[in-house]
Amino acid sequence: MRVLVCVKRVPAPGAKINITADGQAVDTAYLAFTTSPHEECAVEEAVRLIEAHGGESTALTLGPGDAEEQLRYAASIGVDKCVLLPIDSDGSTGGDWDPQRTSDAITTAIQGIEAADGAFDLILFGNESADSGNFQVGIRVAHGLSRPMVNGIKGIELGNGGVRARRESETGVEVYVLPLPAVLGVKEGINLPRYPTLKGRLASKKVALHVVCPSGVVGGQQMITLVQTAEKASTTVVLGHGPDAAPAVVDLLEELGLLK
Amino acid sequence: MTILVVVEHDRGSLAAATLEAMAAARRVAADLATDVSALTLGAAADAVASVLAEHGADTVHQVHHDLLADYGPEAWGEAVAQAVRALQPAAVVACGTDRGNEVMAQAAARLGAALVVNCNTIEVSAAGDATAQWTITRSRWGGSLLERCTLVAPVKLLTVTHHVFEASTSPGAGSVLPLPVELEAWLARTVVAERVERAAGVTLSTAPLVVGGGRGVGSAEGFASLEELAGVLGGVVGCSRAVTNNGWRNHTDQVGQTGTRIAPDLYMACGISGAIQHWVGAMASKQILAINTDPEANMVTKADYAVIGDLHAVVPAITNEIRRRRAQA
Ligand SMILES: Cc1cc2nc3c(=O)[nH]c(=O)nc-3n(C[C@H](O)[C@H](O)[C@H](O)COP(=O)(O)OP(=O)(O)OC[C@H]3O[C@@H](n4cnc5c(N)ncnc54)[C@H](O)[C@@H]3O)c2cc1C
């Protein structure tokens, strides 16, 4: 079978997210980059599906040329092929594309790949991107390809020409049974992603990188600026040091009515 | 040019989040000097019409179709898209829950229209439909950062961030109108096929007390003392992503951007540094007590209370002190 997984390069902030002076981006001067945990799990799931059923997995990203790093990471844990849609090759900043433009470009790229190499049985997305969180790129791509799509998936089983997908709801678990080819949005918790081995990292350098020039129509949501959230000023009350602080903690529990 | 609210329900039981979307819609409707209507999908939701009227719906459009007896993102999204074509609202609002965002994205894809999710503020400058400018503040990074953006589209599709707009009553006329849709049979491919209902009980998101453990706990076994403390207080154990990544606990216990949002009376965060992605999941807690060896840790400086020290000594001492006092009482 053929599985495609779409990942996005995002900064990995620590205690606080700082914004550049012009308000247009997260200040990444001192930050590493990563893929969202949801998408890391989607990559792991793609690799496991191919391990179990045979075939080929591909990772795709639309982003700055540096997003090759996230594709190499996917390759290092076992993805077979990489597709990069560079948005800064025309000398632009590589800033975020809006969700309509992103899905338009990804849909077109997938159609091109499928025309050359055959259809993907399953396309995996993250539930939402970590940074912009638009909750829609996967759904728009699925609609563009006329394929069924369910988001928020925490369990995937293949069989009988279809896929059983589980997701959590307020009251329990919902099961969906989709015909293939299908599209799913994956949530962290579906699996525990492996760490790349040294061998995997070396092998990933040899995986061919297919570069496709992205094109997408600009959509109706346009960013003006990023804004820091208001931080409530906190004055921490230190109740004590080490085990000697226990009586003060229990006094607090009593005060909060938690010691019933 | 009404403001249309897409009503979220599960086989007839109304999602409270919808009333937040009603409140947001009323505000936008006031700016545009128009009314609010609601859209219910499936006959099971007919009964919620009176609640929608109490919360400001002048009209409740009811869609009946066999394919809408249970939830299905494609069938729901297609029904919303057809309702938008029929009713031509100025804007469509839902609450930014899992289902709310999913249905609206399905509808947006079908309408070829923009969708702005998780909005915190919606400003419409100068009514007069054609020239009105829509400026929105929305949540990014799970709420750690905001974005101001414009929305240019013939119909404005929006979801509002859960827990930002407060539900309130404001009587509307509540006239009920049937709205016909045509749904093709193949849309059944994404309708819920089976369910497993969970036993009711205290969960991480509803617990009044959460004892959280991070990398500082050191191992899966290290959580025994946190379990014990949570046990004597009737609380539950949560954890950071460092813990789930190490396989020490299941992801169902993870607090944060890609885990569970908690809102207990007290969150005791033990050996957790307080990375922004963890913090957004914990910040709705009424009080936070951090237990950490590092007095400069973000969790400590942001918390209401802190104990500086080794959690392996502090946590059992708290449990013992609780037992000692109870034995005396
Ligand atoms: C897109 C994205 C989404 C994410 N989502 C989440 C999420 O949902 N939830 C989440 O938790 N993280 C999430 N993360 C990861 C997050 O950035 C941090 O890596 C993670 O929260 C760190 O976990 P930690 O605090 O347990 O570990 P660390 O940062 O390593 O902190 C350990 C802390 O324990 C203290 N300590 C050590 N020993 C002791 C001791 N004996 N006694 C007391 N204190 C001790 C140390 O001083 C330190 O403060 C996400 C990251 C990204 C990029």
Ligand SMILES: Nc1ncnc2c1ncn2[C@@H]1O[C@H](COP(=O)(O)O)[C@@H](O)[C@H]1O
């Ligand atoms: N630039 C991108 N490149 C590849 N995949 C993306 C990109 N943006 C979003 N996605 C995918 O679409 C999902 C939903 O994104 P979003 O609609 O931004 O929340 C993400 O989890 C990714 O799997």
